[in-house]
Amino acid sequence: MDVYWLEQTQSEVPSGDDWLSESEAVRLDSMRFEKRRADWRLGRWTAKHALAAWLKLEPETDVLRSIELRAQTSGAPEPYFGGRHAEVSISLSHSSGVAMCAVAGKTAQLGCDLERIEQRSAAFVSDYFTLEEQRLIAGASTSKRLVANLIWSAKESALKALKEGLRRDTRSVEVTFDNVSVGAPDRDRSWRVFYVTCGGERRLQGWWQCEAELVRTLVAEPAPREPVRIAIPARTGNAATAGTA
16 A cells, blocks of 8 residues: 655745635634644644645645645544545644654555654653563664654554554554664664554554654554655645555
């Protein structure tokens, strides 16, 4: 299965709000804190461009305004275009002024996550990681800080794909890697495979990538091929090319 992804930064989001739908503008006005407003606008801007590319539409203002993300009962975003449900699966994440959006065919279970590589306390690792994951961090031949954030991001992606989020105990899903995946510092932007076992039975496949101080992960079912980045030449340029898996 093919999965596409797009990443955008705060600097790429325009100052005006004419690309938001009427209901989105109302929601934005209800947000009190500037950081929350900025993160929300960044996420919507990124998702709208990813969906425009998937739908093979030019990312003009009227097209972006017609694309909406509505929250499902699980809290996961559900895409609409022109008031009708868009036949596509989507997942969204943001961290430190960067947003990532993944898209795939409508039948896919999909989750993505973006994390800044930061120090995780021993208490955090003990509370949220399985014993095997804790051993993996302790014995890591590369940066323990990187591996801890990578495992956390992989869990987030898997729980999004399962449409359960952090309502579910993070220790009920366990992340594992091939030896080659965590054997050396990974700052070369290569995508590498990982797996998530859910409840001891179900096994999901994911991909991870490290760049600078960010780690990104993506989990999907059916098992995805290596993720394909959506290229957008310019804010007012042509829509990127993306397939319909």
